Amino acid sequence: MSKQLPVLSSREVIKALEKSGFYTIPNRGKGSHVFLYRDDPPKGITIPNNRELKRGTLRAIIRQADLTVEEFLALL
Template sequence: MTQLPVISGDDFVRAMDRIGFLWERTNGSHMILVGPGGRTLSVPRHRELGRGLLRKLIRDAGLSREEFMELLR
């Protein structure tokens, strides 16, 4: 199992854009994304996302860790 990289909220949003998640609105310091099937993600606009939070966002997006790593390439 590969270790997740330290990425920003903006980097995460760019990766999700590749699989069809669209920015819907910004609420405070969080970006709200809506994806295929109506999945909604609330992504903080932090410089660095903690690894635990990143794991949760990946899981909520319906992706495996390996699928997410491919999106970052």
């Protein structure tokens, strides 16, 4: 059974994903979104730039980053 995800801001999620090898590509996100990319293995993720991300959105971002919830929580 997976742990309950906390309510996080997009800034906190971006910082955690940067620890796992992602980096921000300037001017790639559209409007109120931020685009993160990882070289090895190649992967791109678009994250909405909100004060609070819904738990379902956060779970989808974690899944797209090829991480488990436990791995993501360890990055926080």
